[in-house]
Amino acid sequence: MSMPERRPRTVVLTGATSGIGAATAAMLATRADVLVLHGPEQPEKVADQLRELRHPGGAEIRYVSCDFTRLDAVVAASSAIRDAAPDGIDLLINDAGVPGARERTMTPDGFERTLQVNALAPALLTRLLVPSLTHGARIVNVGSSAHRVERFHFDDIDLARDYSPIAAYARAKLAMVTWSSLLAEEEAGTGTTVVALCPGVNDTPLSAAMMGGIGGPPERGAERVLYAAAAVVPSGSYLENDRVVQPSDEVGGRQNREQLAALYRARLRPYAQGGRR
Ligand SMILES: NC(=O)c1ccc[n+]([C@@H]2O[C@H](COP(=O)([O-])OP(=O)(O)OC[C@H]3O[C@@H](n4cnc5c(N)ncnc54)[C@H](OP(=O)(O)O)[C@@H]3O)[C@@H](O)[C@H]2O)c1
Secondary structure, eight states, rough: OOOOOOOOOEESSEEEEETHHHHHHHTTTTOEEEEEEEEOOOOGGGHHHOOOOOHHHSSSSEEEEOTOHHHHHHHHHHHHHHOOTTOOOEEEEEOOOOOOOOOOBBBSSSBBBBHHHIIIHHHHHHHHHHHGEEEEEEEEEOOOOOGGOOOEEEEEESSSOOHHHHHHHHHHHHHHHHHHHHHHHHHHHTTOOEEEEEEOOOOSSHHHHHHOOOOOOOHHHHHHHHHHHHHHOOTEEETTEEEEOOOOOOHOOOOHHHHHHHHHHHEEEEEGSSSOO
């Protein structure tokens, strides 16, 4: 696969401490100028990984720790990221994610954990970082083709009635893919491109937890993420196998989009004051 040429100067990558994110970080370490990596671990726990990413002439590596199960921590992380990227952000990759937990779990913020980590927290972080994007920046949202297997249940968005790990994950990814498309609409005319993708099936801790150890190496997923980061495609595109495809019909439904936008507004507004909107 040939990679389109587009050298990002400052890149922010969430979920960089494992799986596809770690493989993406390794590739970006020789391609970006400043690489701001995120993970839930404290910096001392990832010191070895960060050391390996530092090469003479390679990207300057910075690290911001944040557990997405706490939205106040996401707000704090957004300001640490802004400090780590003082010249602005050319590329923001929202990769962090969790499989559905075996048992339904609520966060301290009062939201179902899979939805919060995979969908609400990335949306909040993005909202808070939008003012720091440079002109012509790109936002890449790592979704999943798993979004196709579920529908929206706005009357049970936190899965109080029908919890299963797969349903929680698939609904969270449906929210993420739909939000990505809504974000592209919001950003129209600003110069920012928003792209969502499925990175394919990759053998990572997340996929092992949900499906057992199947799929290709995480580097394959990382190549797909970086393809989405550079591909010449319309803002709002959703990619599978490096091709723009239609996401599930649920994503385009007008009522779904309005209800999801209202849900995000209600849940994130208390934390989103620092963002542009
Ligand atoms: N693997 C696949 O086949 C596949 C398929 C489709 C989509 N995806 C998507 O690809 C992305 C990367 O997944 P992966 O397979 O590479 O999984 P992974 O190896 O488990 O990596 C997930 C990343 O998210 C971080 N994370 C976990 N819990 C977090 C929390 N509470 N707060 C903040 N960050 C947290 C992880 O940190 P730790 O260092 O603690 O693990 C890690 O850096 C996810 O969005 C996933 O849904 C994966």
